[in-house]
Amino acid sequence: MALYSEVVMDHFRNPRNVGVIEDADGIGEAGNPICGDIMKIYLKIDDGIVTDVKFETFGCGSAIASSSMATEMIKGKPLADALQLTNKGVTEALEGLPAHKLHCSVLAEEAIKMAVKDYYDKNGIPYDKSDFPEPEEASCPHSSPNA
Ligand code: FES
Secondary structure, three states, rough: OOOOOOOHHHHHHHOOOOOOOOOOOOOEEEEEOOOEEEEEEEEEEEEEEEEEEEEEEOOHHHHHHHHHHHHHHHHHOHHHHHHHOOOHHHHHHHHOOOHHHHHHHHHHHHHHHHHHHHHHHHOOOOHHHHHOOOOOOOOOHOOOOOO
């Protein structure tokens, strides 16, 4: 079986929603301290709906495919749905990632959450802090000194 699904390869080769939204309503960034990969998400929000979303990812192919899929999954959806997005959901939509690449999809979940939080903070909208847990120290096996 191929290491990467057709869906992963498609989103890696033709990533959707790449770029920057200059007048974004919320911006979120997540990084993996071990491999150094960084993902940035820009949200345009209108009346509680994600009307546009773009991403910039400086990272591996799985991180790019995860960002592309995650942005497609939240575009046009209510903010509450965007907050529900999990790395598991992104991975399932990608028809799987190799076990040692699962952490790459975590960046997408974290960056989206941070962008929603940024929007709430900028607009003085109250929120439940438990919806925004501190990012975990993700591990990136490729970059570990012992790999
Ligand atoms: Fe670190 Fe993919 S995010 S290798």
